[in-house]
Amino acid sequence: MNPRIARLAAVAAVASVALLAGAAGAQQASPDAVRKAFAAADANGDGYLNIDEYVANVIYVFRDADKNRDGFITEQESIAYSAMHSPERFRSADRNGDGRLSVGEAVAIKVIDFFEIDTNRDGVLSVEEVLAYERSLPAAGARR
Ligand SMILES: [Ca+2]
Numbered sequence: 386m387n388p389r390i391a392r393l394a395a396v397a398a399v400a401s402v403a404l405l406a407g408a409a410g411a412q413q414a415s416p417d418a419v420r421k422a423f424a425a426a427d428a429n430g431d432g433y434l435n436i437d438e439y440v441a442n443v444i445y446v447f448r449d450a451d452k453n454r455d456g457f458i459t460e461q462e463s464i465a466y467s468a469m470h471s472p473e474r475f476r477s478a479d480r481n482g483d484g485r486l487s488v489g490e491a492v493a494i495k496v497i498d499f500f501e502i503d504t505n506r507d508g509v510l511s512v513e514e515v516l517a518y519e520r521s522l523p524a525a526g527a528r529r
Pocket residue numbers: 427428429430431432433434435438
């Protein structure tokens with residue numbers, strides 16, 4: 386697959402691999418969309434997301450969400466990027482409280498997610514773990 390298309394697919398669809406709210410769409414991503422995005426993020430094609438592939442994907446998502454390319458994601462950019470933006474989650478990710486997320490802040494919260502998603506503690510994410518995590522997220526609109 387063309388890497389750019391692959392990346393955009395990953396950005397558009399995957400819930401747990403997306404940046405702040407879990408899902409980039411108004412509805413929870415369909416299992417099919419999750420599988421597709423998972424495959425796109427799985428750079429070495431071994432069927433699992435390791436932490437390196439996962440963090441790389443977070444950074445691609447970050448870059449896409451950072452519309453004005455200043456290296457930070459404001460709450461406005463987060464809202465524009467994800468219909469499942471959660472103000473609560475944004476605040477908890479914004480460790481220094483300056484109202485915007487740095488790359489480090491975004492990576493930190495997503496890496497914490499990684500270990501939550503990895504329920505069997507083998508250090509990699511299977512598509513089943515990602516789908517289970519996705520199902521555990523509140524539906525859009527249920528989030529505050
Ligand atoms: Ca992999």
